[in-house]
Amino acid sequence: MFFLILTGYYYRIIEKTIKIENKLPEYDNIFLMLIQGFKITIVEIIYQLIPLILLVLGVILLKFATGNDLFFYGAISLIIIAIILSLLMWFFYIMAINNFIANGGQISKALAFKEIWTLIKSVGLLKYLGTIILFIIIQTIIFLAIGIVTGILSAFSTIAGPFALFLMSIVGAISLVANVYCMIFIARGYALLYLVAQ
Numbered sequence: 001m002f003f004l005i006l007t008g009y010y011y012r013i014i015e016k017t018i019k020i021e022n023k024l025p026e027y028d029n030i031f032l033m034l035i036q037g038f039k040i041t042i043v044e045i046i047y048q049l050i051p052l053i054l055l056v057l058g059v060i061l062l063k064f065a066t067g068n069d070l071f072f073y074g075a076i077s078l079i080i081i082a083i084i085l086s087l088l089m090w091f092f093y094i095m096a097i098n099n100f101i102a103n104g105g106q107i108s109k110a111l112a113f114k115e116i117w118t119l120i121k122s123v124g125l126l127k128y129l130g131t132i133i134l135f136i137i138i139q140t141i142i143f144l145a146i147g148i149v150t151g152i153l154s155a156f157s158t159i160a161g162p163f164a165l166f167l168m169s170i171v172g173a174i175s176l177v178a179n180v181y182c183m184i185f186i187a188r189g190y191a192l193l194y195l196v197a198q
Contacts, residue, residue: 001034003037004033004034004037004038004041005030005033005034005037006037006180006183007036007037007038007040007041008032008033008034008035008036008037008038008040009025009027009033009037009183010037010040010183010187011033011036011037011039011040011101011105012025012033012036013025013183013184013187013188013191014097014098014101014187014188014190014191014194015101015102017187017188017191017192017195018098018101018102018191018194018195020195024184036105039100039105039107040097040100042107043093043096043097043100043107043110044093046107046110046111047089047090047092047093047096048086048089048090050085050089051082051083051085051086051089052082052086054078054079054081054082054085055078055079055082055083055086057078058074058075058076058077058078058079058082059075059079060075061074061075061078062075062076062079091129091132092113092116092117092120094132094190094193095116095119095120095123095128095193095194095197096109096110096111096116097110097190098119098190098191098193098194099112099115099116099119099194101191102194119194119197120197122196122197122198123193123196123197127196128193131189131193135186135189135190138185139182139186142178142182143182145178146174146175146178146179149174150171150174150175
């Protein structure tokens with residue numbers, strides 16, 4: 001449930017950014033945020049369903065493979081296709097979410113591939129892809145930094161005795177706050193791509 005609420009807040013950040021409102025959205029109407037988060041989750045599942053099915057089929061075939069046989073090559077092919085298709089769908093997914101939110105949360109707008117492709121071309125393929133890669137790099141650096149800090153604090157908590165619970169609470173709080181701020185940064189950045197396309 002917390003994941004859906006957080007995803008619902010992600011929805012609101014994109015919505016506010018698209019409306020060119022710099023103020024962060026209010027953290028109210030939890031039920032509405034649950035619905036918004038649920039809608040984004042549905043769109044994500046739709047986009048990754050075919051790659052996931054292909055990946056599962058590939059893994060199942062791999063279990064039946066006995067070496068360099070038809071099962072082995074078929075399994076590897078399916079897994080490679082699943083990965084490529086997943087990346088391609090994710091490439092569309094970012095703009096699809098923007099289009100979906102900009103149009104009042106209509107799921108059909110997240111699947112309007114021709115419209116989404118037009119928006120991506122309006123940004124420019126290299127600019128669009130470059131922005132996404134830049135955000136991935138920034139996000140990776142942030143998560144690595146969080147991992148190092150929380151790892152150090154976790155190591156100290158094992159020898160902290162009575163303070164172990166306190167340190168673990170700090171680890172949890174740092175991780176949560178950093179992840180929320182990272183989500184805000186990413187949501188605003190991706191929403192700006194939609195504004196560039198207008």
